[in-house]
Amino acid sequence: MNRTLVAYFSASGVTAKVAQNLAASIGADLFEIVPETPYTDADLDWNNPHSRSSVEMKDKSSRPAIVGGVESIGRYDTIFVGFPIWWYVAPTIISTFLEQYDLTGKTIIPFATSGSSGMGRTNADLEPSCKGALLKEGRRFSANVGTDELKRWAESIGELN
Numbered sequence: 001m002n003r004t005l006v007a008y009f010s011a012s013g014v015t016a017k018v019a020q021n022l023a024a025s026i027g028a029d030l031f032e033i034v035p036e037t038p039y040t041d042a043d044l045d046w047n048n049p050h051s052r053s054s055v056e057m058k059d060k061s062s063r064p065a066i067v068g069g070v071e072s073i074g075r076y077d078t079i080f081v082g083f084p085i086w087w088y089v090a091p092t093i094i095s096t097f098l099e100q101y102d103l104t105g106k107t108i109i110p111f112a113t114s115g116s117s118g119m120g121r122t123n124a125d126l127e128p129s130c131k132g133a134l135l136k137e138g139r140r141f142s143a144n145v146g147t148d149e150l151k152r153w154a155e156s157i158g159e160l161n
């Protein structure tokens with residue numbers, strides 16, 4: 001039985017590819033975090049202070065709704081959580097995802113893609129959504145990261161089983 005999950009949100013497909021490669025390289029289950037209302041190009045316009053993403057990211061308590069959920073989360077000890085960096089941190093939908101579950105005793109490992117920003121203060125924002133879990137330091141990858149690098153990274157964390 002697989003005890004590692006790779007869950008990801010991806011608005012334009014970059015993180016999706018990295019998440020798929022990560023899951024395949026370590027033999028983990030894969031779960032896509034799907035927003036109830038998909039993000040349109042206009043929603044993603046960071047130049048517009050009134051766009052959906054701008055409004056959500058300015059309000060750290062925003063919790064965009066998600067379609068469905070992970071079946072039997074209890075079986076997973078380790079959950080990799082992938083997302084695009086938005087305004088230097090994780091999109092608030094990642095908190096919606098994490099807060100749906102009892103994560104007690106689990107290890108959460110963030111990973112991200114971005115234009116250039118690193119993980120920044122991502123974990124400081126995610127920590128309150130990971131009650132009872134161990135939130136590990138995550139890593140940002142470029143869009144074209146190879147499967148070997150992803151595997152080496154995942155193994156270096158030492159939480160795989």
Ligand SMILES: Cc1cc2nc3c(=O)[nH]c(=O)nc-3n(C[C@H](O)[C@H](O)[C@H](O)COP(=O)(O)O)c2cc1C
Nearest residue numbers: 010011012013014015084085087088114115116117
């Ligand atoms: C609303 C918004 C905010 C973003 N903020 C940042 C940022 O702060 N730093 C950065 O390097 N890239 C930023 N980006 C670029 C994305 O992180 C990057 O394109 C990412 O790889 C997209 O992943 P996806 O295709 O999985 O959604 C932002 C993109 C959007 C749409």
